[in-house]
Amino acid sequence: xxxxxxxxxxxxxxxxxxxxxxxxxxxxxxxxxxxxxxxxxxxxxxxxxxxxxxxxxxxxxxxxxxxxxxxxxxxxxxxxxxxxxxxxxxxxxxxxxxxxxxxxxxxxxxxxxxxxxxxxxxxxxxxxxxxxxxxxxxxxxxxxxxxxxxxx
Amino acid sequence: xxxxxxxxxxxxxxxxxxxxxxxxxxxxxxxxxxxxxxxxxxxxxxxxxxxxxxxxxxxxxxxxxxxxxxxxxxxxxxxxxxxxxxxxxxxxxxxxxxxxxxxxxxxxxxxxxxxxxxxxxxxxxxxxxxxxxxxxxxxxxxxxxxxxxxxx
DNA sequence: TATTGTCAACGAAGACTTTCGTAGGGCAGG
DNA sequence: CCTGCCCTACGAAAGTCTTCGTTGACAATA
Numbered sequence: 051x052x053x054x055x056x057x058x059x060x061x062x063x064x065x066x067x068x069x070x071x072x073x074x075x076x077x078x079x080x081x082x083x084x085x086x087x088x089x090x091x092x093x094x095x096x097x098x099x100x101x102x103x104x105x106x107x108x109x110x111x112x113x114x115x116x117x118x119x120x121x122x123x124x125x126x127x128x129x130x131x132x133x134x135x136x137x138x139x140x141x142x143x144x145x146x147x148x149x150x151x152x153x154x155x156x157x158x159x160x161x162x163x164x165x166x167x168x169x170x171x172x173x174x175x176x177x178x179x180x181x182x183x184x185x186x187x188x189x190x191x192x193x194x195x196x197x198x199x200x201x202x
Numbered sequence: 203x204x205x206x207x208x209x210x211x212x213x214x215x216x217x218x219x220x221x222x223x224x225x226x227x228x229x230x231x232x233x234x235x236x237x238x239x240x241x242x243x244x245x246x247x248x249x250x251x252x253x254x255x256x257x258x259x260x261x262x263x264x265x266x267x268x269x270x271x272x273x274x275x276x277x278x279x280x281x282x283x284x285x286x287x288x289x290x291x292x293x294x295x296x297x298x299x300x301x302x303x304x305x306x307x308x309x310x311x312x313x314x315x316x317x318x319x320x321x322x323x324x325x326x327x328x329x330x331x332x333x334x335x336x337x338x339x340x341x342x343x344x345x346x347x348x349x350x351x352x353x354x
Numbered sequence: 355t356a357t358t359g360t361c362a363a364c365g366a367a368g369a370c371t372t373t374c375g376t377a378g379g380g381c382a383g384g
Numbered sequence: 385c386c387t388g389c390c391c392t393a394c395g396a397a398a399g400t401c402t403t404c405g406t407t408g409a410c411a412a413t414a
Contacts, residue, residue: 062402064292078361095403097362102401116410117361127304133293134304140216141285146305147318152279152286153298153305154322166299168323170306171316214372230391247373249392254371268380269391 056107056123058136063103066096067122067129070109075121208259208275210288215255218248219274219281222261227273 059067069084070076076084082096100120103109112119124132134149142149154164211219221236222228228236234248252272255261264271276284286301294301306316 060401061292068293092404093361094363094405098364098403099401101363113362130293130300131304131307133289134301135308137285137289138305138308140213141220141282145315146308147315147322148282149286149305150302150319151322152282153290153301155283156287156290156298163297163299164323167302170299170303171320171323212371244374245390246375246392250373250394251371253393 056132058133059103059108059129062099063106063108066099066103067108067126070120070122071126075112075119077117077119079117081120208284210285211255211260211281214251215260218251218255219260219278222272222274223278227264227271229269229271231269233272 065085065088066081069081073080073084078093078097078100081100082091082093085091085096100109100111104111104120108123109120110123112121122129138144138146138149154167217237217240218233221233225232225236230245230249230252233252234243234245237243237248252261252263256263256272260275261272262275264273274281290296290298290301306319
């Protein structure tokens with residue numbers, strides 16, 4: 051009932067976390083190279099961010115090699131849940147139905163999304179317990195990531 | 203290629219917006235008094251925040267009287283939509299079904315909430331025949347985020 | 355061995371947030 | 385007219401976020 055184990059990631063931190071989730075454990079160099087595809091940025095910026103994120107506990111660092119390796123402490127799903135909960139508290143008075151409503155109003159929900167969502171709702175007939183495992187229903191959208199790995 | 207008309211409110215700004223949504227147009231004094239119920243804070247803090255929020259366009263100020271009157275520029279729903287869209291982009295790759303999933307996993311969804319949500323989904327069902335283009339969902343990073351419809 | 359390249363660690367600048375003290379104007383009651 | 389109260393406007397302090405240049409350690413290579 052206290053503070054989250056990890057603080058809410060900032061925008062930049064989230065961008066880095068996305069990289070780590072996508073690539074898995076990575077070096078600063080790899081994170082930086084990936085970040086470069088989106089926007090120009092200096093290597094030391096990525097390094098500094100990862101150092102700070104380590105202090106905050108957002109990522110873990112393996113220092114056994116000279117070139118450190120970072121990986122996200124929480125999974126993407128855990129972080130998403132944290133962010134949703136946070137937003138729920140800050141802007142929705144805790145009402146998840148309102149949040150869902152706005153999510154639908156977003157117009158980003160394609161018909162496939164809607165179908166998927168409907169399925170989710172149907173499953174969650176049970177309210178008492180936790181949703182059990184966070185199924186990775188990524189069937190929603192084909193995985194079309196161009197993971198054209200840099201080099202390595 | 204227009205940026206959101208208003209910036210994403212910070213935590214404190216959101217707290218103030220909540221007051222304005224709840225009370226309707228209010229004076230600094232009224233906002234401050236309401237804020238006091240949650241946490242101790244100085245009058246000038248509320249004043250300063252409202253001044254800044256006016257500059258940012260988050261609120262409007264009626265200066266016709268010596269005691270100014272502030273009101274939120276966007277409705278609660280508009281802001282919620284903006285925040286959801288924002289979160290969708292930053293942490294969910296645009297997938298609203300994933301967001302809904304996490305909203306449900308939050309365990310905050312009471313059975314009434316679930317019922318409500320189910321109703322929503324059912325309604326949005328007939329949206330199925332989304333005429334026009336259904337915006338391909340894979341635009342994970344929308345370059346163009348129009349928030350055009352901020353009018354009521 | 356000298357050179358070149360990679361890497362972590364700082365430190366600091368600049369922008370943004372949040373908080374509050376102080377100042378000055380207006381206004382009502384004395 | 386003076387006093388005290390309420391109001392707005394500043395500005396500054398402290399904290400956070402983001403970015404990047406510089407430095408020194410290491411290592412591979414010529």
